Amino acid sequence: MEEPTLIRVIIVEDNPYIREGWTTILDADKEIVVKSVFRSCEDALESKDVAWCDILLLDIQLPGMLGTDGVEKFLEINPALSIIMISVLEDSEHVFKALRSGAIGYFVKKVSPEELVKAVKVAYGGGSPMSPIIARKVIDSMQKLPKAKKEYTLSDREQEILTLLGDGKSYSAIADQIYLSVDGVSYHIRNIYRKLQVKSKAEAVAKGITNGLIKIDRGE
Amino acid sequence: MEEPTLIRVIIVEDNPYIREGWTTILDADKEIVVKSVFRSCEDALESKDVAWCDILLLDIQLPGMLGTDGVEKFLEINPALSIIMISVLEDSEHVFKALRSGAIGYFVKKVSPEELVKAVKVAYGGGSPMSPIIARKVIDSMQKLPKAKKEYTLSDREQEILTLLGDGKSYSAIADQIYLSVDGVSYHIRNIYRKLQVKSKAEAVAKGITNGLIKIDRGE
DNA sequence: TACATTACTACCCATTCATGTAGTTACATT
């Protein structure tokens, strides 16, 4: 019987040499045990081991379902699974697709045995194993999006009202909610329009969201 | 005269012990030279060294301007500067503020000498040095945002019109632009409202943007 | 062929919006 502290790993990789190489490397570590090995997402998804294991090493270029597409399916079965992509592909497109789908780490196949073992342990410990180059791609993408925002300066009251406009509220609904006359609301909205250089609710909301002026609740 | 291949580092940190410790550690490496050391962003920003160096190690909790606020100022002076935050603070808020402002790496102060040296070299090599735990926070935030989008299926015509609504166009302006009667536009907008479960332009635009239905041009 | 759906046109109407003008009150600056 194995110790309960062993890190249980599944490998999905079509190349038999790499597959066996990884298995050997990981099994050699006394904290890690490779539970199952598959050559496609389809095979792995049929297995019951997915629900029991901790870490999944997943290739992207596989016969049948691509690894990036498999990520979500594996997580549906076992949301606690930590998926590390290990692929020859290193371009931003694949990296982001994988990470946005729910993978928590990404390595290139030329990974060294030490790195592989470390990656599994890091993932098990709640971290994201990835090369600094991959990390940089992620950081760069974070920095790009919120870039083009002009600095509009709205008062607290104006932001509050703009947010309510984003919820589709009418002047009178806003007036009720913030205890103000309809004309008071109108007063602020005029000022918002002037500052944002717009002339309708829809335009104001659009600029408000794209410039981070409105705190969005994706809750509903 | 120094070799041109030396990695030039600036340190901004108010604690003199840490400051000197880092300097000693980094200077001991033969590829790295610490060019200047400051105890506040203000001091560093006055210096001309910022424009010449490669790496900036920046604390967050400083007297005067916070490191997270300083990031943008340093990058204005030298956009090629790679800024690594090294702070006692590890919460998501500070991590994201720093990284979104333009920092490319983040470490906690208990960083080991080896890690510090490695971080500087990784940053110089175009990577993002950060602990796996920090990386995980970043990945988690990536996965959260585009998550809650329900799949609303709008026709091409509806998307087209919704995008125009986002520009603040009126029914008649849209009608003119896409060669349709005002009532035709009204027809589509009603359907958009039904599908998105909203009842005003502002609300439709808000949902359109947050759910990726509107292609935003931040150009203007 | 009968029936349903889609993409409109067309008309109506109460409500809401955008905007102009004209006060009032409170507070800070000079």
Next chain:
DNA sequence: AATGTAACTACATGAATGGGTAGTAATGTA
């Protein structure tokens, strides 16, 4: 004490909006 400004209230008005109803041509489906 005078001036200015921010945050409102109040009134007015034409234009735009949202929603209901009805009809048509084109397309697809049973």
